[in-house]
Amino acid sequence: MVFPIxxxxxLVSLVSALLIIVLNVxxxxxxxxxxxxxxxxxxxxxxxxxxxxxxxxxxxSYPFVTAFNIGLDLNLNAITFTLSLMATIVALAAALAGxxxxxxxxxxxxxxxxxxxxxxxxxASANFFIFFIFWDIGVVVLFFMINSLGxxxxxxxxxxxIIYEIFASSMLLLGIILxxxxxPVNSFNIQYIQAHAASIPLGTQEIIxxxxxxxxxxxxxxxxxxxxxxxxHTEASTQGSMLLSGVLTKFGAYGLLLLFTTLxxxxxxxxxxxxxAGFSAVYAALVTMLQxxxxxxxxxxxxxxxxxxxxxxxxxxxxxxxxxxxxxxxxGITIALMFLVVGCMHHIFGERDMRxxxxxxxxxTSTAYSFLLGTFGITGVPLTAGFIADVLIFIGxxxxxxxxxxxxxxxxxxxxxxxxxxxxxxxxLTNESSESIEYLGVSHKVGYxxxxxxxxxxxxxxxxxxxxxxx
Amino acid sequence: xxxxPAMPVAAAQLVNIGYALVGALMLLIAMAIAAVPLRRRAxxxxxxxxxxxxxxxxxxxLLGSGANLTVLSVFHLxxxxxxxxxxxxxxxxxxxxxxxxxYSNYTGxxxxxxxxxxxxxIVPMANxxxxxxxxxxxxxxxxSFMIVMGGKGHIEAAVKLFVLSAIAVGxxxxxxxxxxxxxxxxxxxxxTSSSGIGGNYLVLLAIILLIGAMGFEVAAFPFNLWIPxxxxxxxxxxxxxxxxxxxxxxxVALMEVLFxxxxxxxxxxxxxxxxxxxxxxxxxxxxxxxxTNVKRLFAYSSISQAGYILIGMAAATQxxxxxxxxxxxxxxxxxxxxxxxxxxxxxxxxxSLDDYGSLASRNGFAAAxxxxxxxxxxxxxxxxxxxxxxxxxxxxxxGNLVYLAVIGIINSFISIYYYAKVIDRMYRGGKQxxxxxxxSFTMAxxxxxxxxxxxxxxxxxxxxxxxxxxxxxxxxx
Numbered sequence: 022m023v024f025p026i027x028x029x030x031x032l033v034s035l036v037s038a039l040l041i042i043v044l045n046v047x048x049x050x051x052x053x054x055x056x057x058x059x060x061x062x063x064x065x066x067x068x069x070x071x072x073x074x075x076x077x078x079x080x081x082s083y084p085f086v087t088a089f090n091i092g093l094d095l096n097l098n099a100i101t102f103t104l105s106l107m108a109t110i111v112a113l114a115a116a117l118a119g120x121x122x123x124x125x126x127x128x129x130x131x132x133x134x135x136x137x138x139x140x141x142x143x144x145a146s147a148n149f150f151i152f153f154i155f156w157d158i159g160v161v162v163l164f165f166m167i168n169s170l171g172x173x174x175x176x177x178x179x180x181x182x183i184i185y186e187i188f189a190s191s192m193l194l195l196g197i198i199l200x201x202x203x204x205p206v207n208s209f210n211i212q213y214i215q216a217h218a219a220s221i222p223l224g225t226q227e228i229i230x231x232x233x234x235x236x237x238x239x240x241x242x243x244x245x246x247x248x249x250x251x252x253x254h255t256e257a258s259t260q261g262s263m264l265l266s267g268v269l270t271k272f273g274a275y276g277l278l279l280l281f282t283t284l285x286x287x288x289x290x291x292x293x294x295x296x297x298a299g300f301s302a303v304y305a306a307l308v309t310m311l312q313x314x315x316x317x318x319x320x321x322x323x324x325x326x327x328x329x330x331x332x333x334x335x336x337x338x339x340x341x342x343x344x345x346x347x348x349x350x351x352x353g354i355t356i357a358l359m360f361l362v363v364g365c366m367h368h369i370f371g372e373r374d375m376r377x378x379x380x381x382x383x384x385x386t387s388t389a390y391s392f393l394l395g396t397f398g399i400t401g402v403p404l405t406a407g408f409i410a411d412v413l414i415f416i417g418x419x420x421x422x423x424x425x426x427x428x429x430x431x432x433x434x435x436x437x438x439x440x441x442x443x444x445x446x447x448x449x450l451t452n453e454s455s456e457s458i459e460y461l462g463v464s465h466k467v468g469y470x471x472x473x474x475x476x477x478x479x480x481x482x483x484x485x486x487x488x489x490x491x492x
Numbered sequence: 493x494x495x496x497p498a499m500p501v502a503a504a505q506l507v508n509i510g511y512a513l514v515g516a517l518m519l520l521i522a523m524a525i526a527a528v529p530l531r532r533r534a535x536x537x538x539x540x541x542x543x544x545x546x547x548x549x550x551x552x553x554l555l556g557s558g559a560n561l562t563v564l565s566v567f568h569l570x571x572x573x574x575x576x577x578x579x580x581x582x583x584x585x586x587x588x589x590x591x592x593x594x595y596s597n598y599t600g601x602x603x604x605x606x607x608x609x610x611x612x613x614i615v616p617m618a619n620x621x622x623x624x625x626x627x628x629x630x631x632x633x634x635x636s637f638m639i640v641m642g643g644k645g646h647i648e649a650a651v652k653l654f655v656l657s658a659i660a661v662g663x664x665x666x667x668x669x670x671x672x673x674x675x676x677x678x679x680x681x682x683x684t685s686s687s688g689i690g691g692n693y694l695v696l697l698a699i700i701l702l703i704g705a706m707g708f709e710v711a712a713f714p715f716n717l718w719i720p721x722x723x724x725x726x727x728x729x730x731x732x733x734x735x736x737x738x739x740x741x742x743x744v745a746l747m748e749v750l751f752x753x754x755x756x757x758x759x760x761x762x763x764x765x766x767x768x769x770x771x772x773x774x775x776x777x778x779x780x781x782x783x784t785n786v787k788r789l790f791a792y793s794s795i796s797q798a799g800y801i802l803i804g805m806a807a808a809t810q811x812x813x814x815x816x817x818x819x820x821x822x823x824x825x826x827x828x829x830x831x832x833x834x835x836x837x838x839x840x841x842x843x844s845l846d847d848y849g850s851l852a853s854r855n856g857f858a859a860a861x862x863x864x865x866x867x868x869x870x871x872x873x874x875x876x877x878x879x880x881x882x883x884x885x886x887x888x889x890x891g892n893l894v895y896l897a898v899i900g901i902i903n904s905f906i907s908i909y910y911y912a913k914v915i916d917r918m919y920r921g922g923k924q925x926x927x928x929x930x931x932s933f934t935m936a937x938x939x940x941x942x943x944x945x946x947x948x949x950x951x952x953x954x955x956x957x958x959x960x961x962x963x964x965x966x967x968x969x
Contacts, residue, residue: 086879088956154873161872164912169852169919176916183912187870191905194885195898202889 026067027081027095027145030060030105031138038134046127053116053130057137061109064102068485077102077489080147091209094147099489100346101144104275106486107353108140110475111267115260118361118468121368122170122258129170129260135162140268144275148209149197156193156272160186163269166261167253178249178256185249189239193276196233199225215283226286233280234294240273241327244301254320259364262316266323267357271349274327278334278345288337295335295422302328302432310439315366315373318443319359322399325432326352332422332429333414341417343490348414350479350486351406355398358472362392365465369457375447380454385461389448391469396444398476400437406479409487503561506554510563513550513577516543517610524606527599536599537592540606541585547613548581555958560965568619568680571965575817575958576616576744580737583824584609586937587733590832593933594728601641604634608733612741621668621678621753624745625661628709631741632657635733642727649725652718653734656708663705664745670698671753680748680969682755699754699761702746703768709742711798713771723791728839731787732831735794736824743801743820747813750805752969758808766806766896773799773903780910784845787834789910790827793869796907797823803884803900807891813963814956815887819880821955822868822945826877829941830865833858836934851918855928859918861938866911868945871904875949879956 037056041049071077076099083093097105112133120129139162142155160183168179201207203221204214218226239246250270254262281287305324312318326348333345367373369385382389394405401411411433418426479486520543527536555574562568588605595601611630618624636657639650668678674695707715723731750761776796783789801823804816837858842848852859868875871882881904888897930938948955 084953085951086953086956088953088960154878157873157878161867165919168916176920180909180912180916183908187908188905191901194882195901198882198886198889198897199894201886 025081026063026079027097027141028083028093030063030109030141031095031145033059034134034138034141038131038138041127041131041134049127049130050116050119053134054113056134057109057113057116060137060141061106061113064106064109067097068102068106072485072488075488082147085151089150089209090207091148091150093151094210095142095145096147097145099486100278100343101275102489103346103350103486104144104271105141107271107350108137108144108268110472111263111353111357112137112140114357114361114468114471115263117464117471118260119462119464120170120258120260121364121465122172124258125170129166129258132162132166132170133260133264136166136264136268140272143272147211149200149211149214150209152211152276153190153193153197157190159269159272160190163257163261163265166264167257170258170261171256172258173256174252175256178252181249182253185239185246189236189273192232192236192239196229196236199229199232203229211279211283218283219285221284223286226284230280230284230286230290233276234290237273237276237280241270241277241331242273242324243328243331244297244304244324247301247305247324250324251317251320254323254360255314255317259360259367262320262360262364263357266320266360267353270323270327271353274330274334274345274349277331278342281334281337282342291335291337291421295332295418295426298328298331298335299429299432300328302326302332302429303435306432306435306439309436313374313376315375315378315443315447316360316363318375318439319356319363322359322436322440323352323356325436326356326399328432329411329414329429332426333417336417336421336426338417338420339490339492340413340420343487343492344410344413344415344417347406347479347483347486348410351398351410351476354472354476354479355395355405355407358391358469358476359395359399361465361468361472362388362395365461366392369459369461370455371458372455375443378447378455380451381448383451383454384457387466387469388461391473392448393444394473394476396437396440398480399440400433404477404480406476406483408480409483413492506557506559507561507563509550509554510559510561510567510569513547513554513569514563514567516547516550517613519543521606521610524599524603528603531599533592533598536602537588540602541588544581544585544588544609548578548585551575551577551581555961558961562619566619566623567614567617569617570969571961572748572963572969573616575962576740577613579821579824580612580616580740583737583740583828584612586828586832586940587729587736589933589937590729590732590828590835593931594835595641597641601638604637604641608634608638612737615741616744616748618748619680621671621675621680621749624680624748625664625668628664628741628745629657629661631738632661635730635738638730638733639722639726642730646725646727649722652725653722656718660705660708663701663708667698667701667705670694670701675753680752682752695754695757696760699750699757700764702749703761703764706742706746707768710739710746710801711772711776711795712768712802713775713795713799716772716775716795716798719795720788720791723794724785724787728835731835732828735791735831736828739794739798740820740824743798743816747805747816747966751808751813751966755967762806762808765802765808766893769799769802769806769896770899771799772796772802773900775799777903777906777910780907783910785843786845786848786914787831787838787843789845789914790830790834793907793910794823794827796903797827797869799903800881800884800900803893803896804887806896807887807893809887809891810960810963810967811883811890812887813966814959815880815883817959817962818883818952818955819877821959822876822880822948825941825944826865826869829938829945830862830869832934832937832941833862833865836930837928840928845914845917848914848917849920850925851928854925855930857935858928858930858938861942862918863915864942865945866914868949870908870911873949876945876952876955877949879949879952883956
């Protein structure tokens with residue numbers, strides 16, 4: 022295909038961000054929406070063209086640092102396309118819904134577009150060098166998103182976030198330099214490394230695996246390295262949480278997917294990693310039950326879902342691999358919806374403690390039902406994208422680990438039960454109801470609708486994306 | 493001669509350009525001397541800036557045409573020296589612009605400045621050890637005077653700098669004296685193998701003295717205790733000069749002597765440099781974390797940057813030197829840009845970390861610029877500082893010094909703490925204070941630094957190939 026779709030998408034997001042800086046605040050939301058909608062349109066057009074053929078492969082390359090043989094190498098395949106699509110949907114929804122906090126709209130829209138740039142870049146990058154560059158851009162953008170747009174305790178949360186994330190990216194840099202050094206012809210190209218990783222000495226492979234695993238596990242986040250997440254997600258603005266949980270955590274998951282498909286040694290680590298991931302999911306589910314702040318509840322469910330996705334990645338088979346990708350798609354869209362709902366609920370009632378907020382459905386019907394549908398998505402009720410993802414994930418996990426592969430379902434069951442408890446307690450019971458202090462804008466409802474549309478679209482018609490892979 | 497063989501005419505022209513370059517240096521001194529009695533600030537500023545830009549352009553032209561020539565038999569113009577002459581001139585233009593704003597007696601300042609400039613530019617162009625020594629001395633003494641010109645409050649810093657420079661130059665001279673039996677010509681060429689590599693303790697002592705002497709100037713641990721005091725005590729633009737240029741000149745001197753004269757002793761001095769690099773990085777970064785005065789924070793941050801630069805030299809390969817040159821270039825712009833803002837805020841009586849609170853709402857440009865420069869120092873892509881660090885750590889891995897790369901990466905991680913702390917302060921809301929107006933000179937300097945950090949960060953190829961040519965030239969002397 023001659024149309025430079027990836028380069029153009031990156032350019033559109035970057036130009037939109039720069040335009041937002043330059044132009045008046047009145048246009049900022051319009052530009053952000055137009056930019057991400059244009060990118061979404063391009064991606065959907067690509068899907069429409071390539072779906073009948075059953076394969077999707079776009080590769081583009083632009084010169085960057087010729088001395089180190091580093092190009093701006095971009096490619097899209099079924100996996101990276103799915104993730105880019107998810108990132109674009111979330112960014113569009115965030116821009117469209119607007120900031121319920123109604124603060125610093127210009128900065129928020131600029132950061133959304135910069136983050137969209139980083140996300141598209143990281144998913145489309147065909148070499149580890151630009152992967153790292155986009156990774157760090159994404160992290161820094163979200164640091165500012167938390168730091169300057171978040172709620173009361175945002176300083177502490179953003180410092181914690183940046184320290185964890187820069188630790189991760191330091192480890193990532195080390196891993197990338199080591200891979201570069203040990204591949205036969207020094208190269209950053211992911212495909213080349215995948216083809217030649219077997220020639221890296223085994224001991225070195227182990228070191229590289231551990232270093233990069235730590236980096237991605239912090240970002241993902243996985244059990245002992247997850248402490249930044251609850252604070253960051255809770256303190257970020259609504260749009261910040263949507264991007265943070267919806268897209269940023271997928272950087273780490275996608276990185277782990279790359280790591281597992283790149284290093285042959287990964288097979289040796291598959292079972293310990295799966296055990297850790299399963300434990301992380303169940304642990305986070307148990308911690309979820311201790312929370313009262315609904316936003317914090319949603320934040321912890323992210324750890325549960327990411328743990329389950331990692332189990333699928335560690336399964337190292339096609340079902341696991343594509344199940345993980347579909348899981349990232351489903352989780353990204355669904356969790357963005359949940360954070361948007363919780364943000365709007367906070368905006369309407371001025372409170373998001375489940376012990377205080379009562380009877381949301383009476384005062385904010387669309388918000389309450391969106392929360393219910395989002396819970397369906399998270400718990401994998403049929404017709405939602407989460408269902409397809411869970412089916413693929415657990416087929417993959419059980420192929421690889423037998424019955425034990427189904428154990429992480431415990432985590433899912435716990436958060437499912439707890440979320441229905443929350444719905445019962447705060448949303449659907451109308452015998453007493455909190456006073457609303459604000460009305461919900463139309464734009465937020467449009468945001469709900471967009472995310473719900475895609476959540477059900479990919480749940481009802483999974484062949485839209487699964488048609489691109491051979492399972 | 494590296495110049496294209498088919499163009500002898502061009503080669504002759506290149507020599508003329510070399511003469512023009514040296515002539516411009518002379519003219520700079522003459523102009524500075526003439527400006528003192530005439531007391532024409534603006535004219536002197538324009539003339540000195542013009543001359544520096546002229547020299548920078550000439551050396552860039554020479555670098556582009558791959559010139560390798562000797563001018564007046566004491567100046568060696570090859571890719572390495574051309575690279576640094578151009579870099580220093582650009583940096584000096586920035587410092588000169590800042591100084592014009594800070595010194596009411598600008599013409600008096602310019603006199604010392606011009607002498608220091610000549611000293612700074614002599615060091616990379618030197619072709620003998622004595623010339624290096626001369627250049628270092630010519631740089632150090634006028635710098636002390638520039639500090640004194642700031643007023644009575646600055647005498648302590650000036651004396652500290654003067655005494656320490658004297659010690660450094662003395663140790664350097666002693667190192668040369670120890671080498672004298674093995675190198676009668678005192679030229680910058682490799683000590684012959686007949687001088688007994690490995691077992692020759694006099695030469696090893698000379699290397700140690702040399703590293704110690706330059707360690708004072710480049711702020712390497714444990715010779716860097718004076719740095720924060722002098723940076724804090726120096727007036728206005730001189731801090732930017734010390735951190736941005738003086739330190740880099742000492743790096744150049746160190747590289748020239750180590751990689752040319754002691755080229756056969758690479759294994760020995762590389763180990764010393766690796767050791768010093770580790771300590772310097774940890775010292776700078778750990779102490780920067782507890783600073784409450786922003787100027788001191790940047791002083792410690794620039795110490796840690798010296799540690800990173802030493803990583804590349806410890807690798808002692810062409811890639812390592814290339815990485816060091818890259819990082820030196822990056823740091824010149826980052827630190828001058830950052831100090832430009834810090835110094836301007838100092839005149840507004842904003843000094844401590846707490847004073848920086850809500851800077852973003854008082855002057856959004858300054859806060860954004862300082863943020864970008866600090867992110868670059870912390871090594872966040874796609875800014876210039878990232879590529880420097882990337883090259884440095886890669887060179888360490890390629891030089892079989894994986895531990896050095898790991899320690900460097902750990903330090904790079906530590907540093908994000910204090911940079912993020914400043915960024916956090918600046919973007920903190922709180923009590924609305926009056927807006928601050930940035931003056932156009934500071935603004936211009938910061939803009940140049942920002943453009944360099946962003947543009948060369950997005951397109952590092954240009955600087956990489958220049959640094960590669962320069963490092964190749966240094967190793968092939």
